[in-house]
Amino acid sequence: MLNLLNHLKTFPQGGVHPDDNKLSAKSHIQEISLPKIVYIPISQHIGKPAEPLVERGDTVKAGQIIAVHEGFVSANIHASVSGKVGKVEEIMDSSGFKKMAIAIRVKGDDWEEGIDRTPGLVKEIELNKKEILAKIMEMGVVGQGGAAFPSHVKLSVPEGKSADHLIVNGVECEPYLTADHRLMLEKPEEILVGTQILMKSLGVENAIIGIENNKKDAIKLLKKKSKDYRGIKIASLKVQYPQGGEKQLIKALLNREVPPGGLPIDVGCVVHNVGTTFSVYQAVQKNKPVIERVVTVTGKGLEKPSNFWVRVGTPVSHLIDAAGGLPENTGKVVSGGPMMGKALADISVPIAKATSGILIIPEYEAKRAKEYNCIRCGKCVEACPMGLEPFHMMLLAKKGFYEKAKEDNIMDCIECGSCSFECPSNRPIVDYMRLGKIMVKKLNN
Amino acid sequence: MSTKFLTVSPSPHVHQEQSVKELMYGVVIAMVPALLFSIYNFGIEAIYVTSLAVISCLIFEFTIAKYLLQREPDVWNGSAIITGILLAFNVPSSLPWYIIVIGSLVAIGIGKMSFGGLGNNPFNPALVGRVFLLISFPVEMTSWPVPGNGFMEIDGASGATILGSLKEGLGNGESMETLMVSAPSYSELFWGFQGGSLGEISAFALLLGLVYMLYKKIITWHIPVAMISSIFVFSGLLWLIDPTQHADPLFHVLTGGVMLGAIFMATDYVTSPMTTKGMLVFGVGIGLITVLIRAFGSYPEGVSFAILIMNAFVPLIDKYIKPHRFGAKGFLS
Amino acid sequence: MSDSILYTILSLSALGAIAAIILYFVSRKFKVYEDPKIGNVEEVLPTTNCGGCGFPGCRAFAEAAVSKNDLSELHCPVGGNEVMKQVAEILGLEVEERDPYVAVVRCTGSVEYRKKTNIYDGAPNCTIAASLYSGDTGCAYGCVGLGECVDACQFDAMYMDEKTGLPVVIEDKCTACNACVTACPKEIMELWPQGRRNRKIYVGCVNTDKGGAARKVCEVACSGCAKCDEVCRYDAITIENNLARIDPELCKLCRKCVDVCDAHNIIAVNFPPKKERPPRKAKATAKKEDVDIIGMVKKENDKKDEA
Missing domain, CATH: 1.10.15.40 (Electron transport complex subunit B, putative Fe-S cluster)
Structure with missing residues (x-):
C-alpha cells in the first residue's frame, strides 16, 4: 500500500531487503592519524597493474606519482604519504591474493607542490573536454563503488556510441556502509561540480543523481543545492538491494535495460559513483590525485562505528584501532559491504582506492548456517535481479554441466548475493555461481 | 592485533532469518484457525484424527530415513507435520484409525521418502495419501458426519457432501434449482457450516491462514489467486451456458476443498513451479481441471486430482516458463 | 461373433503390414554406414x-x-x-610402447607443517576457495584440502588423509587419466612416470616464493636452496623461481638429493628403507597420531582467548 502512496522509482524485477544497519550514518567524516607505514598496491584497479617508478630508499611526497599506468586500461598510482620508500614486494592485499605493493615509511606530511589543499569551492570549469580526460587519467581516478574500473576508460565513449545521460550513483544499497551518504552530506557542492565536469567531458546535457530513500537528508540537501546547477536532477529511489548495481540503477531511473553482456553506454548512459565524482572534482579543480577516500568502519560489536578520511595504503588494523579496536567477539572482517564485500583473512592488508568500508561481523553471525536440501521454494528466482534461476545454476555448476550453465546465461550473474541471502535452506548459491562463471570463462578460452 | 582466526567465506556475509524450519512452522501456524474450527465443528474426533495423522507421519519419516535410507533423520523440520495435518484435513473425522495410519504411510513413504525426501518429491505427499485412500476406501472416505455443533451434540448420522449430493441429484434428473434449495447458504458455506473433510469446510478460517502466510512472506499470492479465480471464471462460464445443470461460480469456489487446496496444497513449495509466471499457469491449470472434473467427471470433487495432475506438469512448466532475462528483448522491456 | 473376430484380425494385420513397409523405407533412407x-x-x-x-x-x-x-x-x-x-x-597398425604414468601430489604441507591462519567457511570446493583468496594457510600455492581431485577421480584411486589434510594417490588404482590434474586449481597434481619398480623421486612443493617467506608459512616448503642441485650427479635437478624440480627423464633414482634436503620435501616412493636415513622430523612423527585440523584450530583459539 505504501508503494502506491509515495510511488518511488525502483527496478521492477528481483531484489531483496536486508536490514539497513547504517550504524555510522550520523558520524561525521573524521581525519585519522597517519600510520607508521603504508603499503600501496600497484594494482588497485581493473586492468593492467601500474609500473613502479620508485625504488627502495627514494624519498617521496604525498601526491607524487609512484607508479605509472601500463596501457590504456590501467591507472596511475600516487604516494599517499610523504616518507621513504621501503620494499617493493608482494604482499597480501584486500583482494585476498598476494600482489605487488610499494611500502612507504611515513615521515612528516609534505605534499607535492601544485596541489590545492584549501577547502574553498572552485566552481568554474576551465579545462576543455580533452584536458579533463587527461587530468582524470593523470590523477589516477578509478571507480570507487567497488569494481575500480579506471574512470577515464568509462568516459571515453567508443566510436559509434553516444551518451545522453550521466548517472551519478549515490544509492549505497549495501547495508552498513555510509561513506557515500556522508560524502553527499558534507561535500554536496563538490559532488555537483564534479558531476558538471563529468557532463562536460561526456558532452551530455542531463545528469541524474540517484539516491535511495533511506538517505532523506542527503536527498533534501542535494535537491536544494542542485538548483544552481544546470541539467542535474536528484532522483529519490525506493530502498531495494541491489539498486546500486549500474544495470539496476539505469533500469530504475530511465527504464532502460542494458543488453546481456553489454555496457551502460549501449543504452546511452554512463554511471559514476558519488565518491568517484568527488575525486574527479578534486583531480580537475584542485589538481589532487586519488590518495584519500572516505571509508566507513562499522559493525555491531564495534565501539565507535565511524567514517574516516583515509590515505590509500593505510592498514585496515589502523582504521579499526581508530574506531575503538577490534571487538573481542569478532568473527569476520569484511572489506566492503556485507552483500558483496570480501572477507579478509588478515587485517594488516592496506585500504585501496575502491575500499568503501570495513565491516566487523561478530562471531555469532560469522558462520554460515547448516545447509539443507533445496525445497524448491523459488525465493532465489524471485530475488534474482537478472532474471536467472539460481537454484538450477547451482546444481549445474556443482555437477559440472558448465556448457548447459552457459546456455542458461550464467554469465549474466552479477554476484549480488540476493539468492544466497534469501535461501531458507542456506545453500551457497553464489559460491557455485562463481564456480560456474570461472569454468565458463575457461571454456571460452 | 588479531588474536583469533578470522572466518573467510565468499559473499554474502549476511542472511535473512527465515530458515526452512521457520517457513514450515509458519505454515503450521497458518493451519491453526482451520484446525480450531474443525474441532468446533466435529468435536474431539478432529483432534484425534489430526494428532494420529501427524504422529504417524513423524514416525514413518523417522523410521524410513533412519533404517531404510540410512541417513540422519530430520523429522523436526516441520514438513512431516504439515503432511500429517494436511492429510487429516483431507479426510472425514469419522475415519477409522488404521485407515489414517495407512494414509500416512503412503503419504510419507511413497509420496515423499521414495523420491529422496524433502525437496525431491514431484507430488504433494498429503494428496498422494488422500487419493490413495479415496480409491482404496471409497465408502469410508466419502461418508462425512453431518456437522452439528461438534462439542454440543455428536451426530452419528453421516451423509454426502453438498457437491456429492448435487451430482447425485443431477444424475437422477433433478434440476439445479430444486437441489439448490436444500443446499446451505453462502454465508454458511463461508463460515464453514457444511459437511466435508476436516479442514476444508471453513473458507473463513483458511483465508485467515492465507493472510498470515502472505504477511509472513511464506507464500506469494500467485497460486491461490490464479486457482480460485480460474475456478470462478470457468465454472461461471458453464453456469452462464446452462444454469440448470451447473452450480453458480461462488458455490463452486466455497465448496469441495477449493480453499484448502488453493491455500495450503497447491502452494506447497516442492511441488509448485519456481517462477511467478509459472505459478499463475499452474493455478489456472488446477482451476480448469477442477471444473472439468466436477462438471463432466464421475467424482463430485476434483481439487485433489487437479492438483496432482498439475504437479506432474510442474517440470514442464519450469522448463518452458522462464523469468524475464534482464536486458533481453521481451514484453517487460 | 466370428465376423468381429475376423475383422479384428484382418485390420490388425493390415495395420502391421503398413507399419512394416513404412519402417522398411525409413530405415533404408536413414541408414548410416559405420565402420x-x-x-x-x-x-x-x-x-x-x-x-x-x-x-x-x-x-x-x-x-x-x-x-x-x-x-x-x-x-x-x-x-x-x-x-x-x-x-x-x-x-593392423604398429604402436609404440609408452611409459606408464601415475599422479603425484606435489604438496607436503600437512596441517602440522603448514599452520592455519584463518577458517574457510564457504562451499567445500577447491576452485571456489582458490578463487576467493590465497587459502586458509599462509601458503598461497599449496593444497587447499577440500578434495576436488578426489571427487574428480573415477577410479577411487585417491582419498583425503584426514590427519594431514592432503590427498593421497593409491598408485595401484591410478590410471593417469589426468582428471585430478585438471581439477586441481593450484596445479599441484602432476603425472609422473611410474619409474623402475614403481620407484620415483619428486619435489613435494610448488611454492615459488623466496626461501625465507616460503619457510615462514610452511616448515616443509622448498626454499630453492639448491643443495639438491649440488649433489645431483646427473643434472636432473633445476632450480627455477626458488623451486627445485626433478626431471624424471634424467633422474637415476640415486636418492642423494633426498638426504640433503633440509625441508624433507623431496619425496622418494617405493624404495626399501635406508638404514642410515634420518627419520623425517622426529618431533613431527611423534605428534602425528593426534592431529585433527578442527581440534587444532579450536585449541589455538582457546589458548588465545585465555591470553
Whole structure:
C-alpha cells in the first residue's frame, strides 16, 4: 500500500531487503592519524597493474606519482604519504591474493607542490573536454563503488556510441556502509561540480543523481543545492538491494535495460559513483590525485562505528584501532559491504582506492548456517535481479554441466548475493555461481 | 592485533532469518484457525484424527530415513507435520484409525521418502495419501458426519457432501434449482457450516491462514489467486451456458476443498513451479481441471486430482516458463 | 461373433503390414554406414569414458583411431600398452610402447607443517576457495584440502588423509587419466612416470616464493636452496623461481638429493628403507597420531582467548 502512496522509482524485477544497519550514518567524516607505514598496491584497479617508478630508499611526497599506468586500461598510482620508500614486494592485499605493493615509511606530511589543499569551492570549469580526460587519467581516478574500473576508460565513449545521460550513483544499497551518504552530506557542492565536469567531458546535457530513500537528508540537501546547477536532477529511489548495481540503477531511473553482456553506454548512459565524482572534482579543480577516500568502519560489536578520511595504503588494523579496536567477539572482517564485500583473512592488508568500508561481523553471525536440501521454494528466482534461476545454476555448476550453465546465461550473474541471502535452506548459491562463471570463462578460452 | 582466526567465506556475509524450519512452522501456524474450527465443528474426533495423522507421519519419516535410507533423520523440520495435518484435513473425522495410519504411510513413504525426501518429491505427499485412500476406501472416505455443533451434540448420522449430493441429484434428473434449495447458504458455506473433510469446510478460517502466510512472506499470492479465480471464471462460464445443470461460480469456489487446496496444497513449495509466471499457469491449470472434473467427471470433487495432475506438469512448466532475462528483448522491456 | 473376430484380425494385420513397409523405407533412407572396426576398437577399450586420452569418451577415441589410421598420437592411459596393442592389432597398425604414468601430489604441507591462519567457511570446493583468496594457510600455492581431485577421480584411486589434510594417490588404482590434474586449481597434481619398480623421486612443493617467506608459512616448503642441485650427479635437478624440480627423464633414482634436503620435501616412493636415513622430523612423527585440523584450530583459539 505504501508503494502506491509515495510511488518511488525502483527496478521492477528481483531484489531483496536486508536490514539497513547504517550504524555510522550520523558520524561525521573524521581525519585519522597517519600510520607508521603504508603499503600501496600497484594494482588497485581493473586492468593492467601500474609500473613502479620508485625504488627502495627514494624519498617521496604525498601526491607524487609512484607508479605509472601500463596501457590504456590501467591507472596511475600516487604516494599517499610523504616518507621513504621501503620494499617493493608482494604482499597480501584486500583482494585476498598476494600482489605487488610499494611500502612507504611515513615521515612528516609534505605534499607535492601544485596541489590545492584549501577547502574553498572552485566552481568554474576551465579545462576543455580533452584536458579533463587527461587530468582524470593523470590523477589516477578509478571507480570507487567497488569494481575500480579506471574512470577515464568509462568516459571515453567508443566510436559509434553516444551518451545522453550521466548517472551519478549515490544509492549505497549495501547495508552498513555510509561513506557515500556522508560524502553527499558534507561535500554536496563538490559532488555537483564534479558531476558538471563529468557532463562536460561526456558532452551530455542531463545528469541524474540517484539516491535511495533511506538517505532523506542527503536527498533534501542535494535537491536544494542542485538548483544552481544546470541539467542535474536528484532522483529519490525506493530502498531495494541491489539498486546500486549500474544495470539496476539505469533500469530504475530511465527504464532502460542494458543488453546481456553489454555496457551502460549501449543504452546511452554512463554511471559514476558519488565518491568517484568527488575525486574527479578534486583531480580537475584542485589538481589532487586519488590518495584519500572516505571509508566507513562499522559493525555491531564495534565501539565507535565511524567514517574516516583515509590515505590509500593505510592498514585496515589502523582504521579499526581508530574506531575503538577490534571487538573481542569478532568473527569476520569484511572489506566492503556485507552483500558483496570480501572477507579478509588478515587485517594488516592496506585500504585501496575502491575500499568503501570495513565491516566487523561478530562471531555469532560469522558462520554460515547448516545447509539443507533445496525445497524448491523459488525465493532465489524471485530475488534474482537478472532474471536467472539460481537454484538450477547451482546444481549445474556443482555437477559440472558448465556448457548447459552457459546456455542458461550464467554469465549474466552479477554476484549480488540476493539468492544466497534469501535461501531458507542456506545453500551457497553464489559460491557455485562463481564456480560456474570461472569454468565458463575457461571454456571460452 | 588479531588474536583469533578470522572466518573467510565468499559473499554474502549476511542472511535473512527465515530458515526452512521457520517457513514450515509458519505454515503450521497458518493451519491453526482451520484446525480450531474443525474441532468446533466435529468435536474431539478432529483432534484425534489430526494428532494420529501427524504422529504417524513423524514416525514413518523417522523410521524410513533412519533404517531404510540410512541417513540422519530430520523429522523436526516441520514438513512431516504439515503432511500429517494436511492429510487429516483431507479426510472425514469419522475415519477409522488404521485407515489414517495407512494414509500416512503412503503419504510419507511413497509420496515423499521414495523420491529422496524433502525437496525431491514431484507430488504433494498429503494428496498422494488422500487419493490413495479415496480409491482404496471409497465408502469410508466419502461418508462425512453431518456437522452439528461438534462439542454440543455428536451426530452419528453421516451423509454426502453438498457437491456429492448435487451430482447425485443431477444424475437422477433433478434440476439445479430444486437441489439448490436444500443446499446451505453462502454465508454458511463461508463460515464453514457444511459437511466435508476436516479442514476444508471453513473458507473463513483458511483465508485467515492465507493472510498470515502472505504477511509472513511464506507464500506469494500467485497460486491461490490464479486457482480460485480460474475456478470462478470457468465454472461461471458453464453456469452462464446452462444454469440448470451447473452450480453458480461462488458455490463452486466455497465448496469441495477449493480453499484448502488453493491455500495450503497447491502452494506447497516442492511441488509448485519456481517462477511467478509459472505459478499463475499452474493455478489456472488446477482451476480448469477442477471444473472439468466436477462438471463432466464421475467424482463430485476434483481439487485433489487437479492438483496432482498439475504437479506432474510442474517440470514442464519450469522448463518452458522462464523469468524475464534482464536486458533481453521481451514484453517487460 | 466370428465376423468381429475376423475383422479384428484382418485390420490388425493390415495395420502391421503398413507399419512394416513404412519402417522398411525409413530405415533404408536413414541408414548410416559405420565402420565395424569402430565397434571392435571400442570393445577392447576400458569404456570408462574418463577423457584421459583427450577425447570426450571411448567411442570418440575409437572413431579417431579408425579414421586417422595412425596410432602414434593416440594413447589410452587407462588401458595402457596392453590395450593399445590390441587396438593396433584390430587396425593392423604398429604402436609404440609408452611409459606408464601415475599422479603425484606435489604438496607436503600437512596441517602440522603448514599452520592455519584463518577458517574457510564457504562451499567445500577447491576452485571456489582458490578463487576467493590465497587459502586458509599462509601458503598461497599449496593444497587447499577440500578434495576436488578426489571427487574428480573415477577410479577411487585417491582419498583425503584426514590427519594431514592432503590427498593421497593409491598408485595401484591410478590410471593417469589426468582428471585430478585438471581439477586441481593450484596445479599441484602432476603425472609422473611410474619409474623402475614403481620407484620415483619428486619435489613435494610448488611454492615459488623466496626461501625465507616460503619457510615462514610452511616448515616443509622448498626454499630453492639448491643443495639438491649440488649433489645431483646427473643434472636432473633445476632450480627455477626458488623451486627445485626433478626431471624424471634424467633422474637415476640415486636418492642423494633426498638426504640433503633440509625441508624433507623431496619425496622418494617405493624404495626399501635406508638404514642410515634420518627419520623425517622426529618431533613431527611423534605428534602425528593426534592431529585433527578442527581440534587444532579450536585449541589455538582457546589458548588465545585465555591470553
